[in-house]
Amino acid sequence: xxxxAREISFRYGRKSPWILKNFSMTAEKGECIAVSAPSxxxxxxxxxxxxxxxxPEEGSILLDGKKFPKxxxxxxxxxFQHPEKAINPRWKxxxxxxxxxxxxxxxxxxxxxxxxxxxxxxxxxxxxxxxRFCVARALLSGADYLICDEISTMLDVITQAQIWNVIxxxxxxxxxxxxxxxxxxxxxxxIANRMISxxxxx
Amino acid sequence: MKRQTECQAKKxxxxxxxxxxxxxxxxxxxxxxxxxxxxxxxxxxxxxxxxEIVAVAGSSGSGKSLLASAVLGILPRNxxxxxxxxxxxxxxxxxxxxxxxGTEIVLVPQSVNFLDPLMKVxxxxxxxxxxxxxxxxxxxxxRLDLPEETEKLYPFQLSGGMARRVLVSTALITDADLIIADxxxxxxxxxxxxxxxRMFREMADKGKGIILITHDIDLAFEFADRVAVFYAGTTVExxxxxxxxxxxxxxxxxxxxxxWRALPQNGFQPVAGFQPYAGSLPRGCLFAPRCPHCTExxxxxxxxxxxxxxxxxxxxxxx
Numbered sequence: 001x002x003x004x005a006r007e008i009s010f011r012y013g014r015k016s017p018w019i020l021k022n023f024s025m026t027a028e029k030g031e032c033i034a035v036s037a038p039s040x041x042x043x044x045x046x047x048x049x050x051x052x053x054x055x056p057e058e059g060s061i062l063l064d065g066k067k068f069p070k071x072x073x074x075x076x077x078x079x080f081q082h083p084e085k086a087i088n089p090r091w092k093x094x095x096x097x098x099x100x101x102x103x104x105x106x107x108x109x110x111x112x113x114x115x116x117x118x119x120x121x122x123x124x125x126x127x128x129x130x131x132r133f134c135v136a137r138a139l140l141s142g143a144d145y146l147i148c149d150e151i152s153t154m155l156d157v158i159t160q161a162q163i164w165n166v167i168x169x170x171x172x173x174x175x176x177x178x179x180x181x182x183x184x185x186x187x188x189x190x191i192a193n194r195m196i197s198x199x200x201x202x
Numbered sequence: 203m204k205r206q207t208e209c210q211a212k213k214x215x216x217x218x219x220x221x222x223x224x225x226x227x228x229x230x231x232x233x234x235x236x237x238x239x240x241x242x243x244x245x246x247x248x249x250x251x252x253x254e255i256v257a258v259a260g261s262s263g264s265g266k267s268l269l270a271s272a273v274l275g276i277l278p279r280n281x282x283x284x285x286x287x288x289x290x291x292x293x294x295x296x297x298x299x300x301x302x303x304g305t306e307i308v309l310v311p312q313s314v315n316f317l318d319p320l321m322k323v324x325x326x327x328x329x330x331x332x333x334x335x336x337x338x339x340x341x342x343x344x345r346l347d348l349p350e351e352t353e354k355l356y357p358f359q360l361s362g363g364m365a366r367r368v369l370v371s372t373a374l375i376t377d378a379d380l381i382i383a384d385x386x387x388x389x390x391x392x393x394x395x396x397x398x399x400r401m402f403r404e405m406a407d408k409g410k411g412i413i414l415i416t417h418d419i420d421l422a423f424e425f426a427d428r429v430a431v432f433y434a435g436t437t438v439e440x441x442x443x444x445x446x447x448x449x450x451x452x453x454x455x456x457x458x459x460x461x462w463r464a465l466p467q468n469g470f471q472p473v474a475g476f477q478p479y480a481g482s483l484p485r486g487c488l489f490a491p492r493c494p495h496c497t498e499x500x501x502x503x504x505x506x507x508x509x510x511x512x513x514x515x516x517x518x519x520x521x
Contacts, residue, residue, distance in 0.1 A: 012359070038391045039363025081362045081389065084313050112476035124228075127312060127385075128262025150362065153388030154312075156261045156417050157464040161472035183363075183391050186466035 001064030003027045003050065003076060003145050003177060008059035010042075010049060019045050022059070025196060029144065032171065032178040034192035036185070041198050043181045044081060047149040050179065051078035063144070077143035081150045081181075083130035087122045093133055094118040100140035110166045111136050112159070127154040135163060139170055146171070148180040152187070164191055217291075218380055218411035219250040219273065224285035226268055226277065226435075239282075242480045243268055243435040246285070247507060247514075250380065250411040255402060257422035257443065258415045259461060260432030261477045266415045267312055269432075270382045274309055275299030289380070310373045312384040312415075314365040317357040323368045324353025327375060335375055342371045345401065347394050363389035370398050374405070381405065382413045387421065399425040420465055423447050431458045434477050434488040441513035454515035457489050487517065495519050 003026070010020045019042040027033055037043050048054045050061060052068045060067070068074055080086035087096050097103055097118070111132045122130060131154055138146055146167070152160040168191065171178055182188050188195055226243040243265040250256050258266050271277045273287060275296055287294045289302070303309070318326055327343075328334045343352060346367040357365060366389045373381050383402065387395040395418065403425050406412050416422045422429065426443040439455040446452075450459040460473045475492040484490055486501040493500065497519075505518045 039367075039389060039394060040361045044361055082314060084315055114479045116479060116481055126263040126267065150389060153417065154262065154385065156259070156264075157419065157461055157466075158472050159262055159476075160417075161464045161466075161470050162476075165472060183389070183395075184466065185392075190466045190470050 001029060001144065003179075004062045004065075005046075005050060005056075006059050006062060008049060008056035008061065010045060010054065010056050020049075020056075020198070023198070024059075027145065027177045027179055029177045030171070030175045031194070032168070032180060032192045034188035034195045035179060035181045035198065036183065036188060036195060037198035037200075039183075041200055043198060044149055046198065047078055047147045047179070047181055050145075051076045051147050053078065073141045073143070075143055076145040076147060077138040077141055078147045079131075079134050079138050079149065079151045081153075083127060083134045083154070084122065086134055087130060089122050091122075092118070093120055093122065093125070096122070096133055097137055097140065100137035101142065102140070104140065107139060107166075107170075108136060111163065128156065128159060131155060132159075132163065135167065139167075142174075143176065145177040145179065148178060148182075150181055150183070152182075153184075160187075216251050217249055218252050218289065219248075219413075220286075220288040221246060221248040221269075221273075222286045222288075223247070224269070224272065224283070224287060226265070226272055226281055226283050228278075229280045229282065240480050241435070241483075243272070245436055245504075246432075247437050248413075248430055248440075250413060252379075252409045252411055253406055254428065255406045255412045255414055255426040257419070257426035257429045258413060258432060259417070259419045259422065259429055260438075261434070261457075262417070263477060264432040265435040266432055267384050270309060270384050270413070270415065273299075273382060274303045274307060276303070305376070306378055307380045307382070308373045308376050308378040310369050310381065310383040310386045314357070314362065314369065316369065317365060319357050322354055322356060323360065323365075327353075327368055327371050329372065329375070331376075339371060339375050342374050342401075343367075345397060346371060347397065361389070363391065363394065366390060367394065367398065370401075374401055378410070380411045380413070382415070384415045385417065386414070387416060387418050395421055419446070419461065420467065431455065431461065433457050434483065435480065436488065437507070437514075437516065438489065439513060439515045439517075441515075445513065452511075454510050454513055454520040455489075455517050456493050456495060456519075460492075489517075 005025050007022050011018045052074050113132055224246040227239045227241040230238055230240055232238045327339050370386045402412050423443050423446040429441055429443050430437050431439040439458045450462045453459050463469050463471045473492050486503055487505055490496045490500040505516050507514050507516050510520050
């Protein structure tokens with residue numbers, strides 16, 4: 001079941017400039033696509049559109065030819081660029097993970113999440129540690145597609161390699177599709193099967 | 203004799219920031235009325251001289267941002283600090299920190315949450331200083347590739363990379379002598395990141411000291427003078443940036459070598475295992491559980507910092 005953006009156009013408000021205009025792309029299950037573009041060209045906007053957080057003004061986002069289901073978890077999950085803004089600051093981290101689904105010890109261990117962290121509040125952990133929770137939360141939900149918006153820039157290179165290995169392994173196992181936004185071309189070459197870039201609409 | 207003391211005084215003046223045996227711990231509530239101490243930084247050393255960029259690399263959660271907060275005195279209330287932090291030869295007391303931060307010592311914060319959500323970013327970057335440096339800020343925005351309209355936008359209207367560049371400009375606009383940049387480059391495209399680092403380099407060449415905390419170590423090597431590698435709350439190696447450019451055989455600590463090899467362009471090889479959690483640190487060398495050269499000696503006592511080949515390293519096998 002392919003994830004498809006069909007001729008989508010988007011702008012923030014009637015008077016603002018178009019960010020995306022007649023943009024199309026298709027992702028198949030099991031492949032990893034890297035998206036690159038300079039900062040401010042609408043990569044995060046595209047990630048939000050593909051995962052259903054924003055609605056395109058024109059065109060449509062289709063999963064298997066249909067719109068996203070109205071009930072239950074969205075089968076396309078987004079991992080945000082800033083983990084500190086994507087976690088409820090008043091929830092303990094166990095609660096944050098349980099929102100995704102039942103905890104899987106193996107997965108948590110593979111991502112290097114300490115048991116002691118589960119009973120902490122988000123502000124007590126570093127950005128890189130929180131991002132692992134965001135990755136775990138998205139994987140626990142059993143999504144078909146994972147949109148990764150610059151998820152590894154706040155991680156050191158060793159953890160970055162570890163986390164990407166976990167994501168790739170899970171993706172292979174469940175035949176999950178990945179769309180990864182990244183500025184690092186070396187990383188993109190390592191993880192992706194193909195690359196697309198967004199050009200500015202003017 | 204007099205000349206010698208003068209010489210010494212000059213050398214001391216040269217050092218802007220001197221951190222010796224710094225430890226930071228947090229008081230946490232355990233069960234019931236019990237409280238426990240969690241030590242997150244231990245025995246940390248770092249010097250910053252004038253005209254120098256010291257890059258701080260290391261594992262996420264190794265206390266890099268806490269170091270920045272400790273220098274500025276903005277740690278949360280349940281934190282306690284011991285050890286000495288000296289700025290320009292005298293101790294940084296809480297009063298002095300309060301006086302200096304924002305003017306002589308400035309921070310580029312790590313999180314874009316630090317921007318005021320209800321204030322246009324142009325006004326925000328100008329800051330409280332009077333008269334406002336609006337023209338200078340516009341120049342900095344231009345160099346950082348921020349379009350002119352950006353100054354009229356609110357933080358929620360910016361992309362991640364743009365917000366990051368606004369944060370960088372808030373530090374570059376000041377005449378501070380010490381800049382602590384906590385991950386200034388993520389979200390920026392390569393050219394923008396290079397331009398930002400070039401601006402830091404220019405500041406350093408004017409005699410300012412810069413601590414560059416970063417995960418984009420491949421970029422940092424090109425601009426920094428020295429690199430301090432952190433692991434689990436302590437410095438494991440301080441090396442010249444040129445050693446990192448040359449490759450792993452010039453590095454001293456196994457963790458630094460592992461960092462080099464994990465770069466996507468150098469093999470993307472992770473080391474097994476994770477950084478130990480601050481609550482259950484190993485007794486000996488902190489890297490011992492993941493180290494390929496670990497011996498019995500490593501697991502028994504904490505190695506001391508020692509000088510090897512012009513750098514400093516905390517490992518008993520380094521030669």
